[in-house]
Amino acid sequence: MDKKLKIILFNILFIAVCAGIFLFLWNAPPETTRKIPHDEDHLRFVEMKKKAAEKFCGDCHGEKGVYPLPETHPPKYRCLFCHKRK
Ligand code: HEC
Ligand code: HEC
Structure with a gap:
């Protein structure tokens, strides 16, 4: 494969992985554990x-x-x- 094409493909892959991780964290459920009471x-x-x-x-x-x-x-x-x- 052409060297330049390879680099471009690796960059696209890298960005896709980053986007995947970002979306995964973004969609994490909100914190649900109860806080200690304020009493x-x-x-x-x-x-x-x-x-x-x-x-x-x-x-x-x-x-x-x-x-x-x-x-x-x-x-x-x-x-x-x-x-x-x-
Ligand atoms: C690994 C996380 C974690 C740790 C460490 C932890 N808790 Fe909890 N606790 C929870 C979760 C999850 C629940 C149940 C869901 C909720 O109601 O938040 C809970 C529930 C409770 C409840 C409510 C119980 C009920 O059903 O009425 C009390 C009181 C409590 N924890 C006190 C403590 C105390 C005291 C400690 C330390 C000795 C402690 N917790 C450590 C996660 C934790
Ligand atoms: C003097 C006694 C006392 C001490 C010390 C105490 N608690 Fe509690 N705790 C209570 C009582 C009584 C309740 C239940 C009534 C209420 O919600 O206030 C409670 C409720 C809770 C709950 C449940 C809140 C809910 O929404 O149901 C959590 C979580 C909790 N305590 C965490 C802690 C943690 C963490 C500590 C230590 C830093 C701690 N408590 C120390 C007496 C105590």
């Missing part, structure tokens, strides 16, 4: 460092807490990576 129980965590705040979640959301997590809850490591605060 007295949770307000103090908003200003804290994430790691520091997460030490307290278990007090209420642990097995013996007032609001234990359902058994179907996804892996619980680092609560605030999934449950956004704002």
Whole structure:
């Protein structure tokens, strides 16, 4: 094949792949995981460092807490990576 044609074809392929990735990310579903409630129980965590705040979640959301997590809850490591605060 002609060298120039090859380069053009590779460029088209590259652009097509980029467009594909872009569309894939563009169509990603919106974030649906619930944020932490903005109530007295949770307000103090908003200003804290994430790691520091997460030490307290278990007090209420642990097995013996007032609001234990359902058994179907996804892996619980680092609560605030999934449950956004704002
Ligand atoms: C003082 C007890 C307490 C602490 C500490 C606490 N929670 Fe909660 N949390 C509750 C209670 C009670 C509810 C249910 C009532 C409500 O929605 O406010 C709840 C509800 C939630 C919900 C569900 C919101 C919804 O829309 O159903 C999430 C998510 C949550 N907490 C995350 C966290 C995270 C993350 C932490 C640690 C940073 C945390 N909580 C610390 C008591 C607490
Ligand atoms: C990997 C992501 C992830 C992590 C980490 C995570 N959660 Fe969740 N959590 C979810 C999803 C998904 C749901 C269910 C869908 C929803 O309602 O947002 C949920 C639901 C909840 C609920 C509501 C339960 C109900 O049905 O009433 C609470 C409370 C909660 N999580 C607290 C926590 C706490 C506390 C931690 C840390 C110990 C934590 N989560 C860590 C993703 C996560």
